[in-house]
Amino acid sequence: xxxxxxxxxxxxxxxxxxxxxxxxxxxKAAWRKAEAQAALNDDGRWGGAASPLGEGGAIARxxxxxxxxxxxxxxxxxxxxxxxxxxxxxxxxxAPFTEQSLRAMLDNLGISPPAGTSRVKNVAAVIVTANLPxxxxxxxxxxxxxxxxxxxxxxxxxTLVMTPLAAADGQTYAVAQGNMVVSGFVASGQAETLTQGxxxxxxIPNGALVEKEVTGNFGQEELVVELRxxxxxxxxxxxxxINAFAKRRYNQAVAKERDSKSIRLRKPKNISATRFLAxxxxxxxxxxxxxxxxxxxxxxxxxxxxxxxxSRVAISHGSLSVRVTETPTIVQPEPFSDGVTAVExxxxxxxxxxxxxxxxxxxxxxxxxxxxxxxxxxxQGIIAILQGIKTAGALHAELVVQ
Numbered sequence: 001x002x003x004x005x006x007x008x009x010x011x012x013x014x015x016x017x018x019x020x021x022x023x024x025x026x027x028k029a030a031w032r033k034a035e036a037q038a039a040l041n042d043d044g045r046w047g048g049a050a051s052p053l054g055e056g057g058a059i060a061r062x063x064x065x066x067x068x069x070x071x072x073x074x075x076x077x078x079x080x081x082x083x084x085x086x087x088x089x090x091x092x093x094x095a096p097f098t099e100q101s102l103r104a105m106l107d108n109l110g111i112s113p114p115a116g117t118s119r120v121k122n123v124a125a126v127i128v129t130a131n132l133p134x135x136x137x138x139x140x141x142x143x144x145x146x147x148x149x150x151x152x153x154x155x156x157x158x159t160l161v162m163t164p165l166a167a168a169d170g171q172t173y174a175v176a177q178g179n180m181v182v183s184g185f186v187a188s189g190q191a192e193t194l195t196q197g198x199x200x201x202x203x204i205p206n207g208a209l210v211e212k213e214v215t216g217n218f219g220q221e222e223l224v225v226e227l228r229x230x231x232x233x234x235x236x237x238x239x240x241x242i243n244a245f246a247k248r249r250y251n252q253a254v255a256k257e258r259d260s261k262s263i264r265l266r267k268p269k270n271i272s273a274t275r276f277l278a279x280x281x282x283x284x285x286x287x288x289x290x291x292x293x294x295x296x297x298x299x300x301x302x303x304x305x306x307x308x309x310x311s312r313v314a315i316s317h318g319s320l321s322v323r324v325t326e327t328p329t330i331v332q333p334e335p336f337s338d339g340v341t342a343v344e345x346x347x348x349x350x351x352x353x354x355x356x357x358x359x360x361x362x363x364x365x366x367x368x369x370x371x372x373x374x375x376x377x378x379x380q381g382i383i384a385i386l387q388g389i390k391t392a393g394a395l396h397a398e399l400v401v402q
Contacts, residue, residue, distance in 0.1 A: 125149040134218075178207040235259070
């Protein structure tokens with residue numbers, strides 16, 4: 001799909017004999033057919049006129065670059081006990097909270113052991129975390145992650161006892177229980193210990209049962225689409241693309257850009273919010289992004305965006321190498337003398353410095369990469385060069401140093 005075709009469809013008005021299409025396929029077919037028609041200005045009351053935008057970046061589906069406001073996960077956390085460990089649990093002297101939790105659990109079961117008498121090492125205190133997905137109803141199951149809180153060496157083979165999981169509001173939304181799945185292990189002997197992975201953390205697939213639903217405002221007359229990467233140009237393009245499709249499908253514009261991150265959607269009548277979003281989330285959108293260079297000085301990683309441009313500059317990159325060589329000489333005393341064997345030091349220091357001068361300037365990403373490769377520097381040198389170009393004002397992009 002060409003850029004001119006997309007914007008022609010975005011600005012086209014519905015004809016006088018326009019009808020309500022029964023399926024999204026019919027609406028999309030009419031939408032593609034309208035790409036060849038002449039562009040007309042909108043009335044601007046809701047959808048707004050198509051913007052004369054320049055060349056964009058990659059074409060992506062709406063569902064891949066945006067979310068619906070309010071449709072999100074909720075984090076849950078809980079404290080519990082893992083039992084049945086093969087001597088790899090907490091030492092109760094070092095982790096007194098484990099003993100307190102064990103006694104409290106036994107008290108709830110009608111058993112009251114005396115304090116300080118238990119010395120078992122098959123129990124471990126853990127923190128249980130989970131993400132409650134949107135629209136999860138009562139009775140559905142979710143995955144949980146279990147992590148050791150004390151000095152247990154492994155959670156392999158353990159069983160998590162019933163643990164309530166609460167959200168930030170303090171209310172319990174799920175209850176976790178089940179057998180642990182631990183990928184790491186520990187093998188030890190008298191002279192060597194082998195550890196692979198993380199044996200003190202594991203997962204329980206479908207280990208939590210949802211007991212309470214999270215209420216939301218989904219399904220109202222107005223919905224809000226939020227971009228994962230805020231950008232004014234992309235927000236306007238999304239608005240125009242949705243309106244171009246909606247005019248063929250519903251005979252009205254339904255989108256209005258609000259800022260660089262969000263677009264308001266007005267749900268048409270006689271259609272559910274779920275079906276409405278399903279019909280527009282597959283629309284292709286020409287994305288745009290900010291010119292950005294990301295460098296990681298610890299690993300020497302350099303990531304250069306497609307929109308990065310560098311003015312023509314001359315760069316001199318030199319390296320200094322110093323080599324120190326020690327060649328000691330052993331001096332022997334004369335025979336039958338009172339002298340002793342001595343070592344006479346002999347040090348040789350050589351210093352070499354190389355420098356390369358190159359002209360760098362890129363109107364596109366390919367030219368920029370070729371110029372950096374011709375200079376012949378390592379990633380650490382490229383990082384220093386990019387920082388110097390930014391200081392000189394020739395790097396027309398945002399430089400992010402991690």
